[in-house]
Amino acid sequence: MADNMTSGLEKTGAEQALAQGFAAARPRLPGADGVDALRARAFGTFEQKGLPHRRVEDWKYTDLRALMREALPMAPLPDKDALARAQAVLAPHALGNARRIVLVDGALAPQLSDLDSPERGLSLRPLAAVLASRDAPVGALMAQPDEAVDPLLSLNTALMTDGIVIDVAENARIARPVHLVHVASGGEPAAMYTRSLVRLAAGAHLTLVEQFVAGAADVAYQVNDALVMELGAGARLDHSRLMEDDMAAINVSTLAVKLGDNAHLATFNLTSGASVSRYQAFIRFEGSGANVETNGVNLLKGSQHGDTSMFLDHAVPGCSSREVFRAVLDGRARSVFQGRIVVRPDAQKTDARMMTRAILLTDEAESDSKPELEIYADDVACSHGSTSGALDQGLLFYLRARGLPEPEAQAMLIQAFVGETIEAIADDVVREAALQAAARYLTARRT
Amino acid sequence: MAGMLEIRNLQVRVEEREILHGLSLSVNKGEVHAIMGPNGSGKSTLSHVLAGKPGYEVTGGEVLFNGEDLLAMEPDERAAKGVFLAFQYPVEIPGVATMTFLRTALNAQRKARGEGELSTPEFMKKVRDVAGRLGIAQDMLKRGVNVGFSGGEKKRNEVLQMALLEPSLCILDEMDSGLDIDALRIASEGVNLLRSPDRAMVVITHYQRLLNYIVPDVVHVMAKGRIMKSGGKELALELEQSGYAEYTGAAA
Numbered sequence: 043m044a045d046n047m048t049s050g051l052e053k054t055g056a057e058q059a060l061a062q063g064f065a066a067a068r069p070r071l072p073g074a075d076g077v078d079a080l081r082a083r084a085f086g087t088f089e090q091k092g093l094p095h096r097r098v099e100d101w102k103y104t105d106l107r108a109l110m111r112e113a114l115p116m117a118p119l120p121d122k123d124a125l126a127r128a129q130a131v132l133a134p135h136a137l138g139n140a141r142r143i144v145l146v147d148g149a150l151a152p153q154l155s156d157l158d159s160p161e162r163g164l165s166l167r168p169l170a171a172v173l174a175s176r177d178a179p180v181g182a183l184m185a186q187p188d189e190a191v192d193p194l195l196s197l198n199t200a201l202m203t204d205g206i207v208i209d210v211a212e213n214a215r216i217a218r219p220v221h222l223v224h225v226a227s228g229g230e231p232a233a234m235y236t237r238s239l240v241r242l243a244a245g246a247h248l249t250l251v252e253q254f255v256a257g258a259a260d261v262a263y264q265v266n267d268a269l270v271m272e273l274g275a276g277a278r279l280d281h282s283r284l285m286e287d288d289m290a291a292i293n294v295s296t297l298a299v300k301l302g303d304n305a306h307l308a309t310f311n312l313t314s315g316a317s318v319s320r321y322q323a324f325i326r327f328e329g330s331g332a333n334v335e336t337n338g339v340n341l342l343k344g345s346q347h348g349d350t351s352m353f354l355d356h357a358v359p360g361c362s363s364r365e366v367f368r369a370v371l372d373g374r375a376r377s378v379f380q381g382r383i384v385v386r387p388d389a390q391k392t393d394a395r396m397m398t399r400a401i402l403l404t405d406e407a408e409s410d411s412k413p414e415l416e417i418y419a420d421d422v423a424c425s426h427g428s429t430s431g432a433l434d435q436g437l438l439f440y441l442r443a444r445g446l447p448e449p450e451a452q453a454m455l456i457q458a459f460v461g462e463t464i465e466a467i468a469d470d471v472v473r474e475a476a477l478q479a480a481a482r483y484l485t486a487r488r489t
Numbered sequence: 490m491a492g493m494l495e496i497r498n499l500q501v502r503v504e505e506r507e508i509l510h511g512l513s514l515s516v517n518k519g520e521v522h523a524i525m526g527p528n529g530s531g532k533s534t535l536s537h538v539l540a541g542k543p544g545y546e547v548t549g550g551e552v553l554f555n556g557e558d559l560l561a562m563e564p565d566e567r568a569a570k571g572v573f574l575a576f577q578y579p580v581e582i583p584g585v586a587t588m589t590f591l592r593t594a595l596n597a598q599r600k601a602r603g604e605g606e607l608s609t610p611e612f613m614k615k616v617r618d619v620a621g622r623l624g625i626a627q628d629m630l631k632r633g634v635n636v637g638f639s640g641g642e643k644k645r646n647e648v649l650q651m652a653l654l655e656p657s658l659c660i661l662d663e664m665d666s667g668l669d670i671d672a673l674r675i676a677s678e679g680v681n682l683l684r685s686p687d688r689a690m691v692v693i694t695h696y697q698r699l700l701n702y703i704v705p706d707v708v709h710v711m712a713k714g715r716i717m718k719s720g721g722k723e724l725a726l727e728l729e730q731s732g733y734a735e736y737t738g739a740a741a
Contacts, residue, residue: 435543440580443540444590444650445568445598454593458584 051107057092059113061085063233064200067116071203073173076180084199091193100192101320103378103410104349109318110292114264116201117147117232124227127257129154131225135255138471140221143206147227148234150204163214163246169205169237179207183239183270191324195296198235198268205238210246212274219249219469224267226291228258237268242277244302249280249469254315256288262317265293273305275329280308282472284479287315289344294320301361303329310467312476313348314341314483320349327354327361327389334363337463341483342375342407349378352396356389365396368463369430370456371407372487382414385422392422400430401459403452453484492517493555493689494539494658500549501531501538501714508534510714511550518657519686523700524693525725526711527733532693533577535711536662539691540574541567554658568594569601573656575647577663582634587646590634591616591653598654619652623679641672648679659683659690665699677702697729712736 053061064085071081093110094101120128128146132154136142143166144154150168157166172178210216224236242248254265265287273279287293293316299307313319325334340348354363369377381396400409413426433455441451460480467473494516501509508531516522526532538545539552541564552559559567582590595615596606607615620630625645635643644664651659661680665673680703684690692703700708700722708724710717710733717736718724 434580436580437582439540439542439564440576440582441590441594442564443542443568443574443576444594445565445601445654446594447565447597447601448563450593450597451565454585454590455582458582461584 051092054093054107056110056113057089060197061089063113063115067201071201072170074176074178077173077178080180081200084196088193088196088200091196094193100351100380102412103380104318104320104347106194106294106320109347110264114231114233116203117229117234117263119149120146120151120227124229124257125151125153127227128225131255131257132223135223135253135475137219137221137251137475140219140251140471142221142223144223144225145204145236146225147229147232148203148236150206161214161216161218163211164216165209165211167207169207169239170203172207179239182241182272183237191298192296192322194266194294194320195268195298198237198266198296201235201266202237202268203235205236207238208240208248208250210242210248212243213245214243215247216249219251219472222250222252224252224254224265226256226261226263226265226288228256228261231262233264233266235266237270239270240279241272242274242279244274245276246274247278249472250282251472251475252281252283254285254287254293256291256315259288260290261288262290262292263288265291265295267293267295269295269297271297271299271307273299273301273307273332275303276305277302278306280468280472282310282467282476283312283321284476285311285313285315285319285321286479286482287319289315289317289346291316292318295322297321297323297325299323299325301325301327301329301332301334304331305329306333308335308466308468309337310463310476311338311350312341312479313339313350314479316346316348318347320351322351323353325352325354325363327356327358330358330360332361335466336363336365337466338367339460339463339480340369340371340377341460341480342369342377343372343483343487344375345373346375347378348375349380351378351380352382354381354383354394356383356385356392356394359389360391361389362393363395366463366466367398368460369398369400369409370403370460370483371400371409372403374404374406376408376410378410380412380414381426382416383424385415385417385419385424387418390419390421392419392424394422394424396426398428399459401433401456402430403433449488453488456484494691495553496550497552498550499538499547499552501534502546502548503534503544507548508714509538512715514709514716516658516689516691518689520707521684521690521692521703521705522707522709523705523725524691524709524711525695525697525728527737528695530712531714532711533662536574536660536691536693539660540564540572565597566601568654568656569598571657573651573654573659575644575651575659575661575664577666579635579643579647581636581638583636585634587630587632587634588616591650594650595653616653620649622682623649623652624675625649639672640667641669641676644668644672644676645679648676648683652679652683657688659688661690661692663693663695665694665696673699674702697725700725710736
């Protein structure tokens with residue numbers, strides 16, 4: 043077991059700093075007594091496992107013990123200057139008429155957020171306030187029945203400061219997208235622990251876009267974010283995530299989802315930021331007939347390390363899942379995709395498919411793909427596939443023979459390659475934002 | 490006076506094997522040259538080298554295009570200078586809309602020549618005009634580049650690109666391959682519309698059939714990596730009768 047293996051390891055400097063940081067921060071972390079007990083328990087769970095390393099199978103390719111040398115102190119509440127820097131970076135990322143909710147350095151910034159007069163059936167509450175309230179929904183905030191599912195998620199539980207709690211009432215269809223922007227304002231390098239909760243009651247609809255951006259360049263901040271979703275019967279959530287953190291940052295984010303009967307989740311992720319990142323999703327089918335479409339793309343360059351790991355748990359019959367993942371890798375970048383699909387004995391008629399493709403633009407780039415199917419039912423359709431290679435030379439030559447200089451020809455093929463995942467985004471404005479994020483990567487890799 | 494295209498003693502290798510053994514060819518503007526030859530004679534190698542496809546090593550000779558060293562140019566520079574290769578097997582590019590592709594190509598060439606880029610309305614009008622002249626349906630333009638196109642549609646798309654980009658030298662590589670007689674006729678009619686006193690064409694083909702539709706001024710027989718014989722259009726008819734045996738040394 044991972045625990046046993048780790049218990050023999052000496053604590054790293056980062057792990058020691060985390061322990062000291064937790065002890066120091068604990069008195070001022072938001073939450074009533076129940077929440078404090080939860081934090082203590084979660085930190086104990088984290089300490090037992092420590093930072094994951096290459097001998098922990100789920101983290102095999104992302105040795106955080108080696109990649110995260112130090113644990114930064116928690117970010118202070120944003121001051122006037124921090125808020126001004128955050129505001130400046132928001133403008134270019136405006137998303138049509140979306141309702142913007144901004145977290146600056148891990149704290150909800152009401153001044154920059156649009157929390158007023160929510161549509162009927164939509165409730166928006168700051169996490170810090172919810173944690174401090176007498177009836178904090180401790181159970182719901184926990185990602186899984188077993189909170190110890192992952193050490194970085196446990197760490198998030200222990201240290202979470204703020205975020206947004208979104209509830210959508212039964213059959214409420216919220217047309218206006220919610221745009222949740224995480225801004226690292228760019229002060230002293232610091233760590234942010236954010237958590238948000240999205241609960242859709244039966245028949246509710248919501249479009250949620252998460253975005254991670256930096257207010258200043260070359261600040262080596264650390265993000266640990268968690269987004270917990272609960273989709274009721276027949277609910278539909280369209281979720282997109284654009285991670286464009288600073289190239290010096292570390293971002294570890296967890297998505298934890300539970301789906302009820304016939305619920306539908308369409309989720310898209312684009313990772314182009316951070317020096318080291320891990321986006322891990324734990325998706326559990328708890329109601330039959332539920333459906334998940336996940337599309338993801340890692341656009342990496344330089345010495346970036348980007349890990350996308352999806353764990354799908356088909357626990358009930360008749361659900362379907364589609365995972366389409368693409369990576370474009372320049373320089374010495376490394377992209378990791380892990381996809382585990384578990385089909386439990388009761389989950390007959392499961393239809394689960396996963397396909398990953400990577401384009402390596404240099405000989406030094408690396409793509410690691412690890413599909414795992416664990417199937418315990420006998421009447422299912424499951425498949426996976428994985429390819430990696432250079433840009434097609436035949437296609438490149440065709441474009442160049444028509445007059446496109448090499449960088450333009452490459453850009454056109456890369457756009458087409460990632461376009462397939464972006465096209466899956468239902469909302470026009472969100473799709474355009476994702477295309478622009480991809481275009482920013484293409485521009486950056488050419489300069 | 491030197492021709493538009495001057496190929497002198499061209500020697501080309503592919504992976505240590507010499508394919509062209511000193512090929513010379515001169516093409517003047519306004520002329521249509523046919524290059525006929527058996528499989529393996531080096532016809533497609535010649536077309537690829539002229540367009541700048543990677544993987545070919547030029548070990549000797551030179552190619553001048555309007556007096557400039559063509560082989561020193563990148564493929565996109567050659568295109569901007571007016572060289573167009575109609576591919577034997579046009580590739581499918583999923584995810585790239587035909588209109589985006591055409592517009593990007595045209596504007597890239599205009600930019601390289603120091604001309605202004607066309608605005609969207611200007612470009613749309615130009616494409617509609619050209620497509621109309623060639624009888625190409627609008628719905629073909631709405632799809633991904635060549636995606637799901639029949640062999641005939643792919644070749645018509647090549648002709649459409651040629652008409653839109655207005656090159657001065659068109660190299661047609663085995664345009665007849667994979668086409669039935671109707672598709673061949675339609676594609677050839679498109680090519681004939683583009684014949685002009687300022688434009689040269691090099692038509693590479695295995696069969697004489699294509700030359701019934703695109704009637705050449707000069708016919709060359711190519712075998713073993715060289716031009717073996719040149720003549721008028723009647724040479725193509727002779728070849729139809731006698732085959733290539735005379736040039737390959739094989740028994741007829």
